[in-house]
Amino acid sequence: MQHEPPQATGERGAEGTASPVGGTGAEEPIPARVRAALLVAMAATFVAMMDSYIVNVAVPSIRADLNASAAAVEMTAGGYILVYGLFLVTGGRLGDIVGYKRMFVIGLGLFTIASLACGTAPNAELLIVFRCVQGFSAALFFPQILSIIQTSFEGRRRDRALALFSVTIGLAAITGQMIGGVLVQADLFGWSWRPIFLVNLPLGLATVIGAVLTLPGMKGAQRPRLDLPGVGLLTAALFMLLFPLAEGTTAGWPVWCFVMMVLAVPFFAVFWRWEHRLSAGGGQPLISPELLRLRGYRSGNAVFLAFFACNAGMFFILAVQLQSGLGYTALQSGLLFAPLGVAFTVVALFVPKIMAVLGLRVLSLGYGLNAVGYLMLLVTAFAAGDGISGALLIPALVVIGVGQGLGVSPLLGTALAEVPPQQVGSSAGVLETAGQLGMSAGITLTGLLYFGALGGSVGRHDHVHAFTVTLVLSLALSLVALAFVRPLRKAAAAQMAVAQTTAAA
Numbered sequence: 001m002q003h004e005p006p007q008a009t010g011e012r013g014a015e016g017t018a019s020p021v022g023g024t025g026a027e028e029p030i031p032a033r034v035r036a037a038l039l040v041a042m043a044a045t046f047v048a049m050m051d052s053y054i055v056n057v058a059v060p061s062i063r064a065d066l067n068a069s070a071a072a073v074e075m076t077a078g079g080y081i082l083v084y085g086l087f088l089v090t091g092g093r094l095g096d097i098v099g100y101k102r103m104f105v106i107g108l109g110l111f112t113i114a115s116l117a118c119g120t121a122p123n124a125e126l127l128i129v130f131r132c133v134q135g136f137s138a139a140l141f142f143p144q145i146l147s148i149i150q151t152s153f154e155g156r157r158r159d160r161a162l163a164l165f166s167v168t169i170g171l172a173a174i175t176g177q178m179i180g181g182v183l184v185q186a187d188l189f190g191w192s193w194r195p196i197f198l199v200n201l202p203l204g205l206a207t208v209i210g211a212v213l214t215l216p217g218m219k220g221a222q223r224p225r226l227d228l229p230g231v232g233l234l235t236a237a238l239f240m241l242l243f244p245l246a247e248g249t250t251a252g253w254p255v256w257c258f259v260m261m262v263l264a265v266p267f268f269a270v271f272w273r274w275e276h277r278l279s280a281g282g283g284q285p286l287i288s289p290e291l292l293r294l295r296g297y298r299s300g301n302a303v304f305l306a307f308f309a310c311n312a313g314m315f316f317i318l319a320v321q322l323q324s325g326l327g328y329t330a331l332q333s334g335l336l337f338a339p340l341g342v343a344f345t346v347v348a349l350f351v352p353k354i355m356a357v358l359g360l361r362v363l364s365l366g367y368g369l370n371a372v373g374y375l376m377l378l379v380t381a382f383a384a385g386d387g388i389s390g391a392l393l394i395p396a397l398v399v400i401g402v403g404q405g406l407g408v409s410p411l412l413g414t415a416l417a418e419v420p421p422q423q424v425g426s427s428a429g430v431l432e433t434a435g436q437l438g439m440s441a442g443i444t445l446t447g448l449l450y451f452g453a454l455g456g457s458v459g460r461h462d463h464v465h466a467f468t469v470t471l472v473l474s475l476a477l478s479l480v481a482l483a484f485v486r487p488l489r490k491a492a493a494a495q496m497a498v499a500q501t502t503a504a505a
Helices: 033-051 056-066 070-098 100-119 125-151 157-185 200-214 228-251 254-279 295-325 330-336 338-349 351-358 362-386 391-417 420-453 460-483 485-504
Strands: none
Touching: 033 070, 033 100, 033 125, 033 157, 033 200, 033 254, 033 485, 056 100, 056 125, 056 157, 056 362, 070 100, 070 125, 070 228, 070 391, 070 420, 070 460, 100 125, 100 200, 125 420, 157 338, 157 391, 157 485, 200 228, 228 254, 254 330, 295 330, 295 391, 295 420, 295 485, 330 338, 330 391, 338 351, 351 362, 351 391, 362 391, 362 460, 391 485, 460 485
């Protein structure tokens, strides 16, 4: 089944109204099977994102039940994220090759089996292995979700589908730790932490069946081959960069962490040289060098990297600050994030209607508000000093949530708008990898800055000082993300102009 290249959503003129590509006037009803397919894709999105959060609250129970070390239980969370980040690009490319539906079903089926294995793991070592398998299988099916949206919808319908995708991610983030806490607290059948993984069985099986029944068998117009040397080089390069970022703090930043990160540079260089050579020889590289010549796609990756570095770092440090610096319980700390999550979810639902008025200016508004929210956090922390409390941070967190709700779903569609259909899968994988790399780097950088400023002190004043210093970095990263929005918008406007000219001809 072949599809036309996806089009960019329209850029609103200085005085005009938005003119999204995809037709004007009354829209025909979306077929029931397409709606069902979108629901299936969102269910898979929820499962994958929830699993990134649900294990956090179960760490004490896992450690006690399996007599595991602190490093081992941290790897139950970190192993999933690490392997997921390593194979996202490869998973996206496999979808381009064998078809998005087939790879979606294979990945989600393996994820469900791995969840059963996690829930029945007899020791910490096997639990870590099975969590890594979960991360690998999530990397197989998650890039297909964006591919399915990009190739199934156009114009405003794609905007609405991407808004739903963003809402689903927000809901998973809000409810993941909550669901985990309820399941651990309930101690169903005396199974302690195990139901947090076993809950994936009915969800996974139902979603796999729904995918088989509803998803179209979509592929690009051309059937690419898998670039195995490229897979090996990129995986090695990412591992050398991501593993020390994930484990460096726990390990105390030994020399090998820095050696691995330095060695990642030549591996990336060799990978990119190989991709250029393969492309020049008429081959099919894992990541086409042509992609990074697309201004919108290049800028979109930069926004992803800076945005996720900014937000993941702040979320991590805020949780530490609330519990270690202000004495909040884990539940109180988690509830403080709820206003941000609710604001994100509610605003994301209305993004398509806002875009009908503002066009892609909504991106500038969203990332601008995100930066304003960080400025508000910094000013609040500086002004309140030792009198800071969680309640004082809520207005800034709400502004950040509104900005994220406005910015995330249009970013996905706009960054992929210029990408040829046969490369949507691998391109979506690159975007997700940029996000994962940003998360790892953001947590590492903000952690180093926070604990460095803390200097081993435990007083309230020292924690407030460290938190305030760290917010300067978060604000700077949010401004970097905002700076790349303008070239992204310009590229989308140029793409829209070309599409309109082609349609008129």
